[in-house]
Amino acid sequence: MNQQESTVKLVVQALDASVEDLDDEVIRRLATAREHAVSAMQPQWQAAGHAGVFRNLGNYVVHHRMMTSAALLLGALVFGFIVTQHVIGQHQLEQGDAFLLGSELPPEAYLDKGFDTWLQQNAR
Amino acid sequence: MAATKRALGLLLLVLLSGPAWAEGEGGKSVMLKWSQLTEDQRKVLNPLSKEWDTLRPWQREKMLDIARDYPKMNLQQQARVQQRLNDWSRMTPFERENARKKYQQFQSLPPEKQEELRKKWREYQSLPEAQREGLRREQPDLYDANELDN
């Protein structure tokens, strides 16, 4: 194997691994986005929805038979994370959109290009 | 025997589908229609009543977070939220995300710097619109096509 091939192989392995390490919140949102997109394509999807999810996951399992036990563990972890995240989420003060909207500087202040220029001209 | 196998398979599928499942099956908050919101939620989000059902799921989720945090705020903050909710919902995802990031940076500034920025914003607001428009046009483009095409 020459150096280029081994580079590609190493990089692709690392990228694959990075996908396995994805945050469960991200995974959840991607799944939601996917469902939303699919329903935008074809409204009657709703009826076939759950069967679809099953078949879908069935394929996944077949293709990744070797990883099944790891995935099982991951599934359990994901449940744990969801629970803890909900708990943690309640305690994040001053961080949400509500506090951004409620603060004195309005959202436009952060987006107005003219204000940027104004700041730059009066910065020091 | 076959039944046990099927049950095991089902368990596996349910476990694997953790995230999608919590969302799709539980119905959670994301796809709630305006008519399904609680009275308190509707009170806070009232400025959005007309467009609520057109919001995307993740947008609804964010808006419900606002309704959740609303009672923790003082009256002045609450009034600002009400006043700004509409414009906020009409921004693009990128604009909202930019605003969030800068808000976080803003919060990490020492209090006197924060005050200075607020003062600068008030000064800027007091300029005639024509002058502000001029300032907007002065802004140089920091990114050029190189970012994409090299």
Add this chain to the structure above:
Amino acid sequence: MATAQELSNFLAEVERRAYRQTAYAVRDEHAALDIVQDAMLKLAEKYGARPAAEFPMLFQRILQNTMRDFWRRQKVRNLWTSLLSSFGGHSAEDDDEHDPLDTMETGQRSEDEPEAQLERSQTIAIIERAIEKLPARQREAFLMRYWEDMDVAETAAAMGCSEGSVKTHCSRAVHALAATLQNYGFNQQGLKKPGAGS
């Protein structure tokens, strides 16, 4: 003509990689999610009637365009960021200056993490950083060809360029990646201490 099931299967198959790919390009995880969400929706709404075999190419093309929109809007943000940092705030961009070996997830992980596991996560972080640093076109070409397993013609169609350019982008990307990895003392077995090998 693709069915909803085919679309769903396709998205489920690519969504996590698409998210990573976007995050490498825009270096912002929230924005990456928004971009992938938008791209999924556009694929379903505008191209849902196309044959499923075309989805990989179409989806990549939409993803690229959505990222371009993002960059345009970024112009606003970056000036602010530099201004704020002149005011003494901390910006996310500061992280770019650090050596990945210093900033990688080490801080977030528990101290008794097995060394092999730590080394693995360091390897991943270094490679991810190297991918981020590639010029945009090289990164896209590389990811589509080698990660998404798209062929040269598909990649060229998705990128809106010639097959020759795709090959050039890929080859430059591989060279740049090989050079970076060598700097960090990688060999086929994995990671050695930086500087020790050279």
